[in-house]
Amino acid sequence: MSMMLMIHPDKCTGCRNCELACSMEHEGNFRPKASRIHVYTWEREGFSVPMMCQQCKDAACVTVCMPRAMHRNPANGQVELDADKCIGCKMCVQACPFGCASWDFQGLQILKCDTCDGSPSCAAICPTHALEWVEDTISAQARKRSFAAKLKNAFAEV
Amino acid sequence: MHGWIGRILRIDLGTGKVSTEALKPELARDYIGARGLGTKYMYDEVDPMVDPLSPANKLIFASGPMTGTFAPSAGRYDVVTKGPLTGTIAASNSGGAWGPELKYAGYDMLILEGRAEKPVYLWIQDEKVEIRDAAHLWGKDVPETTEALNAETAADAKIACIGPAGENLSFIAAIMNDMQRAAGRTGVGAVMGSKNLKAVVVRGTGAVTVADKDAFLAAVAKASTMIKEHPVGGTGLRLYGTNVLVNILNSVGGLPTANFQDGHYPTADKVGGETLAANQLQRPKGCFSCIISCGRATKVTNPKYKGEGEGPEYETAWGFGPDCLIDDLDAVLKANYYCNEYGIDTISMGGTVACAMELFHRGVITLEDTEGLELDFGNAEAMVEAVRLTGLGQGFGRKLALGSYRLASLYGHPELSMTVKKQEMPAYDPRAVQGIGLNYATNNRGGCHVRGYSISPEVLGVPFKVDKDTIDGKAELVALFQNLTAALDSTGSCLFTTFGIGAPEFAELMTSLTGFAYTGESFVEAGERVWNLERLWNLKSGLTAADDTLPPRLLKEPIVTGASKGAVSRLPEMLPLYYGVRGWDADGVPTKEKLSALALA
Ligand code: SF4
Ligand code: SF4
Ligand code: SF4
Numbered sequence: 003m004s005m006m007l008m009i010h011p012d013k014c015t016g017c018r019n020c021e022l023a024c025s026m027e028h029e030g031n032f033r034p035k036a037s038r039i040h041v042y043t044w045e046r047e048g049f050s051v052p053m054m055c056q057q058c059k060d061a062a063c064v065t066v067c068m069p070r071a072m073h074r075n076p077a078n079g080q081v082e083l084d085a086d087k088c089i090g091c092k093m094c095v096q097a098c099p100f101g102c103a104s105w106d107f108q109g110l111q112i113l114k115c116d117t118c119d120g121s122p123s124c125a126a127i128c129p130t131h132a133l134e135w136v137e138d139t140i141s142a143q144a145r146k147r148s149f150a151a152k153l154k155n156a157f158a159e160v
Numbered sequence: 161m162h163g164w165i166g167r168i169l170r171i172d173l174g175t176g177k178v179s180t181e182a183l184k185p186e187l188a189r190d191y192i193g194a195r196g197l198g199t200k201y202m203y204d205e206v207d208p209m210v211d212p213l214s215p216a217n218k219l220i221f222a223s224g225p226m227t228g229t230f231a232p233s234a235g236r237y238d239v240v241t242k243g244p245l246t247g248t249i250a251a252s253n254s255g256g257a258w259g260p261e262l263k264y265a266g267y268d269m270l271i272l273e274g275r276a277e278k279p280v281y282l283w284i285q286d287e288k289v290e291i292r293d294a295a296h297l298w299g300k301d302v303p304e305t306t307e308a309l310n311a312e313t314a315a316d317a318k319i320a321c322i323g324p325a326g327e328n329l330s331f332i333a334a335i336m337n338d339m340q341r342a343a344g345r346t347g348v349g350a351v352m353g354s355k356n357l358k359a360v361v362v363r364g365t366g367a368v369t370v371a372d373k374d375a376f377l378a379a380v381a382k383a384s385t386m387i388k389e390h391p392v393g394g395t396g397l398r399l400y401g402t403n404v405l406v407n408i409l410n411s412v413g414g415l416p417t418a419n420f421q422d423g424h425y426p427t428a429d430k431v432g433g434e435t436l437a438a439n440q441l442q443r444p445k446g447c448f449s450c451i452i453s454c455g456r457a458t459k460v461t462n463p464k465y466k467g468e469g470e471g472p473e474y475e476t477a478w479g480f481g482p483d484c485l486i487d488d489l490d491a492v493l494k495a496n497y498y499c500n501e502y503g504i505d506t507i508s509m510g511g512t513v514a515c516a517m518e519l520f521h522r523g524v525i526t527l528e529d530t531e532g533l534e535l536d537f538g539n540a541e542a543m544v545e546a547v548r549l550t551g552l553g554q555g556f557g558r559k560l561a562l563g564s565y566r567l568a569s570l571y572g573h574p575e576l577s578m579t580v581k582k583q584e585m586p587a588y589d590p591r592a593v594q595g596i597g598l599n600y601a602t603n604n605r606g607g608c609h610v611r612g613y614s615i616s617p618e619v620l621g622v623p624f625k626v627d628k629d630t631i632d633g634k635a636e637l638v639a640l641f642q643n644l645t646a647a648l649d650s651t652g653s654c655l656f657t658t659f660g661i662g663a664p665e666f667a668e669l670m671t672s673l674t675g676f677a678y679t680g681e682s683f684v685e686a687g688e689r690v691w692n693l694e695r696l697w698n699l700k701s702g703l704t705a706a707d708d709t710l711p712p713r714l715l716k717e718p719i720v721t722g723a724s725k726g727a728v729s730r731l732p733e734m735l736p737l738y739y740g741v742r743g744w745d746a747d748g749v750p751t752k753e754k755l756s757a758l759a760l761a
């Protein structure tokens with residue numbers, strides 16, 4: 003069993019505190035462009051969705067990384083980057099279907115969520131718990147249950 | 161520098177000259193940023209007698225040192241200029257993500273001078289600054305402009321722009337950023353329009369740095385906890401937004417009704433925050449770095465008033481609701497959406513429609529004047545149409561676009577305009593709540609609640625309870641709140657953080673962030689410095705103590721019904737006390753001693 007970052011866009015207010023916390027954790031300053039998480043907001047509808055690496059099991063970034071800088075840590079199941087091995091070829095950037103590996107042209111580094119070594123700063127700061135660090139199996143069950151509750155309400159009405 | 165970027169971008173729209181200059185550290189320390197620093201630059205560079213809509217007026221977009229950090233709810237910026245509505249120094253403050261982006265692009269402030277020959281917009285990407293043609297955007301509303309600009313610049317660029325109201329130089333036009341947030345008050349949108357400037361588009365890749373990281377993280381954690389544990393800052397505002405105040409103010413008899421003819425409205429609950437939460441609310445929204453989330457993403461499905469967007473704030477719901485004798489929340493929301501789309505200040509718009517309704521009700525204006533609009537109290541459809549026409553500058557809307565003071569004066573009845581220094585007062589009746597009346601009368605930008613929010617102690621009991629009906633201690637209270645607010649506005653913080661933290665916490669945040677040592681006292685003193693500088697500007701622009709007053713109605717006509725029945729404002733008794741507390745002479749002029757104590761002499 004491993005941990006995962008659950009995203010609840012319905013609770014997200016679009017405040018971007020998560021971006022700031024991520025930048026502070028990794029860069030020691032506030033630079034959202036260097037954050038490993040980004041929040042997308044649709045202003046007309048007032049809807050926001052935070053996005054970060056989902057630590058895929060079959061990770062495209064790992065597959066394409068020739069020097070094996072991007073690799074899976076068997077201990078915790080996370081996809082990790084060994085910055086010393088990285089040659090900056092940006093193949094992972096091209097490979098990630100979610101756009102969650104990116105190239106920081108100022109820091110000359112790959113930006114990818116490292117779960118803050120198992121203690122995510124973004125989830126800690128999120129004021130509405132739109133980000134949660136939970137056991138992967140339990141988390142899915144919780145979401146299933148909450149969706150089932152919505153269905154129950156819908157059916158109860160007819 | 162830490163907190164501040166240390167650099168100012170200056171653009172002369174007339175000549176197209178773009179330059180940058182260093183921010184002086186002592187000025188930053190003493191005037192902090194945003195409202196304070198912007199005012200200092202206006203004071204040093206612009207003649208207070210300037211015509212607000214002439215090229216000689218400047219338009220300053222100023223962030224604060226906390227803007228762009230994760231200090232709780234501190235992502236704001238101010239638009240500082242001479243306001244065409246009031247003729248005062250203007251600083252209109254807005255949240256969203258535009259202010260932080262300006263800093264990431266590498267600037268604390270953007271100073272705009274002159275006037276472009278034809279419509280333009282600015283495209284600022286870090287060091288790269290372009291003045292681009294905006295002919296294709298002129299006439300577009302705010303959402304259309306925002307989407308068009310995101311498409312032709314960058315999807316993640318942040319946009320501040322005007323809508324048709326600003327283009328038409330409406331005295332109540334706002335500058336809108338991030339589509340839904342407004343620098344609303346004093347008509348700053350018209351200044352932008354007068355410069356032929358449709359939008360400022362910014363994308364930044366840089367950083368805001370911190371002087372003492374560990375101390376700053378500790379100060380942020382402490383401040384956040386205090387706000388989260390506060391019943392208003394922590395949960396109240398997220399659940400119901402600012403509009404939770406409708407029922408609270410109504411219950412104390414301080415909800416101005418029918419253009420301030422009364423202080424109580426029997427069906428107020430129908431436009432309150434609780435009703436909104438049960439019906440039109442989609443979800444709470446937060447500005448950049450906000451932990452409070454008072455923003456309301458709302459949607460109206462009623463075909464008559466269909467729309468979606470952000471709002472309403474309490475003042476908006478009140479202005480289009482009880483102040484117009486309207487209790488149809490869908491109509492209120494539609495009026496709010498129009499304001500956001502066309503770029504109008506909702507408070508001044510609401511107050512102006514209410515004033516027009518009283519003029520109509522009394523027969524001062526007729527259907528002929530309104531071009532067929534039955535603009536009487538209670539007519540929700542006419543109210544919404546009046547807002548639309550104002551936004552587009554059509555029909556009777558052209559007169560409404562002047563604001564209520566100029567409108568009522570046109571028809572010979574300035575006393576029916578519920579304004580201070582020509583700006584519409586917000587949703588708290590000065591007869592029912594004595595301190596707020598003193599704040600309105602003495603406010604440096606006219607009728608305004610957010611720069612001396614004495615409602616907090618007088619009505620909400622935060623951070624301590626004060627009798628709303630007494631005048632004892634109100635001069636001290638109002639001056640203190642005005643000073644504290646001037647300082648916190650200048651940091652880039654949101655006023656609502658004071659539902660949780662005060663001067664000592666701001667001082668800790670500022671000290672650890674910037675490396676300059678602030679104490680609670682020196683922080684409030686910086687606010688007092690800003691307040692006095694604003695006062696000096698206003699005096700130089702021709703205002704006098706005679707302008708520190710309220711509409712005669714509030715001094716003479718008692719509230720008719722509700723919990724504050726019989727009350728009038730006792731401003732004439734409070735004003736001399738206030739001048740005394742301020743260290744000003746009997747004419748409201750700061751004394752030499754006061755000015756030198758604040759290093760303003
Ligand atoms: S940029 Fe670095 S981590 Fe990404 S694929 Fe290339 S070597 Fe691997
Ligand atoms: S877990 Fe850490 S690295 Fe990943 S997005 Fe959140 S703050 Fe950034
Ligand atoms: S901190 Fe939470 S609420 Fe704020 S943008 Fe990030 S995920 Fe959304």
